[in-house]
Structure formats: C-alpha cells, structure tokens
Amino acid sequence: MPEHEILPPFQGSAVPHVGTYRRVLPVSLERMYENSLDWEHLPHVHSSSFSQIDCEAEGPWGWRAALVSPGGDASVVELRLDRACRRWITRNLSGPAAGAEIWTHAFPIEPRRVDIVVDFFVPGVAAEQRSRLGQAYARLYERLYDEDVAMMLERQRQLDRRIDGVRDNERVVELGVREDLELPLAVTVGGREYVLAQVEDDLVIFPRQCPHQLGPLDGRDLQDGVLRCPWHGYRFDVRTGNCVSGQRCRLSNLPEIRLGRSGEVTLSAAC
Ligand code: FES
Ligand SMILES: [Fe+2]
Numbered sequence: 001m002p003e004h005e006i007l008p009p010f011q012g013s014a015v016p017h018v019g020t021y022r023r024v025l026p027v028s029l030e031r032m033y034e035n036s037l038d039w040e041h042l043p044h045v046h047s048s049s050f051s052q053i054d055c056e057a058e059g060p061w062g063w064r065a066a067l068v069s070p071g072g073d074a075s076v077v078e079l080r081l082d083r084a085c086r087r088w089i090t091r092n093l094s095g096p097a098a099g100a101e102i103w104t105h106a107f108p109i110e111p112r113r114v115d116i117v118v119d120f121f122v123p124g125v126a127a128e129q130r131s132r133l134g135q136a137y138a139r140l141y142e143r144l145y146d147e148d149v150a151m152m153l154e155r156q157r158q159l160d161r162r163i164d165g166v167r168d169n170e171r172v173v174e175l176g177v178r179e180d181l182e183l184p185l186a187v188t189v190g191g192r193e194y195v196l197a198q199v200e201d202d203l204v205i206f207p208r209q210c211p212h213q214l215g216p217l218d219g220r221d222l223q224d225g226v227l228r229c230p231w232h233g234y235r236f237d238v239r240t241g242n243c244v245s246g247q248r249c250r251l252s253n254l255p256e257i258r259l260g261r262s263g264e265v266t267l268s269a270a271c
Helices: 029-037 039-045 127-164
Strands: 017-025 052-059 062-068 074-082 087-094 101-110 113-121 172-177 185-189 192-199 202-207 226-228 235-237 256-259 264-268
Touching: 017 127, 029 062, 029 074, 029 101, 029 113, 029 127, 039 052, 039 062, 039 127, 113 127, 172 185, 185 264, 192 264, 202 256
Parallel strands: none
Antiparallel strands: 017 113, 052 062, 062 074, 074 087, 087 101, 101 113, 172 264, 185 192, 192 202, 226 235, 256 264
C-alpha cells in the first residue's frame, strides 16, 4: 500500500447519523470483503438476527436480497462494496428499517488486522432518541462481528493449512477394531482431514472441511445420513457425497474404508 493515498471526496449519507461502532478485527481486508459479499451466511451464522434470505441480484458490486427476521419481519436489503474507498454501504430498501443505511469503512493496520468504523444512519428518529438507537445498533453489530470473526478466522486457518500442508501424510491408516472406535472420529489420511462416522450400520467418511468455502464439518450436524454445513447450510448425503440442498458441489476424494475379518478398520487415500 502506498504511504500516501488520495481518495475520492467522502460523500456521507443524507440520512441522520445515530451512532458509530468501532473495532479492530484480527483478519485481513480480503476476508472482510469476502464476508461482506457473502449474503448466504446470514441466516446460518447469524441465525438470531436472520431466519431466511433470498438473493435477488449479486455481483462483484455487492448484492440485493429479501430477508426475513426470526420474528417474521420481511425487508429488502442492498449492500454495495466500494473497494476504492475501502467501504461497503448497506441500505434497507423496504421493511421496518426502510431508509436506514449502515456505512462500514475498513482501515488495514497490518496484513491481518483491520480497524473498522461502522456508522448507522436512520431516518425519522427524534434527535433525543438517536443516541439510544445508535447504542442498540452498536450492540447488534458487536454480536454480528463476534460471529463473523469466528468464521473468518477459521476460514483463514483452513486456507493457511492448504498452503502449509498437513504434516501427517500417511496414505494408509489402520484404526484398530471397529467396536473400539469412538465415532465420529477425526482422522488424517493422505495429508487431508476426514471424519469417520456411522450411519445406521454403515461406516461413512467425509472431509472435515466443506467443499464450498472450507466450513467445519465435524459430524455434529449429521442426521439420517445428511450432513449440514454451519456456514451456509449446504446439505450433503454422506453415503453418495451429493449435495442435496441444490448447490453445485459435492464431497469428493474420499478414502476407501476397508473392514478386516476381525473388524479392523483401514482407510486408504483416494488415488
Ligand atoms: S462453507 Fe459454505 S456451505 Fe459449507
Ligand atoms: Fe456476517
């Protein structure tokens, strides 16, 4: 980044300002941009604030989506990302908060430390009510960012592992006798992490990282042979690897599970 930079003039919102939330996050600017464009995670990672989302339009510019709150309130929200100004603006186009705008500016301090300044602009609020409303928005954003930071850190950790690799590179792993195994069981085969689990009487195996964006698949959400990723809610049939929630991705490159005569379980990396 250059030492000095001249940005286009700041054109603030025309809507009254009610408060600001500021925080330093231990993530890169790239993770922040990615998170802002990721409308799909809202009802999953932030389930106490959103229960449903239907995207109407999306692109590198941002997205526009119909959202439903857990209380049943419907709204249309648009987010526009402006990388040149390192900011994104969220506008409530309809719904209970229609006209409200949230402007987030991001200031990278280090490669993986970003100072964010989130300004809340809400129309039709009496001057003496603004500060209280601003604090309520700040508390909401505190929680949303707690949830986002956990997701962004885990994604960064998984991306780093892809580059650094996993030390344990055994292509054939003997696990011992099936009855002695505590399932679900995390295992590393051929340098990749998997989870061995049981569905009815069958042993199944799936990757510990979701094929979509590396979300954690630890097996806790495995129900009736269907695994649900906590980040965007994609669901996978662990017997076939197919995504059963309609998206175009699947669980693949799975090790072969072999059972010996005395019930010994051996895993072999896929070729
Ligand atoms: S990371 Fe997106 S559904 Fe798993
Ligand atoms: Fe989020």
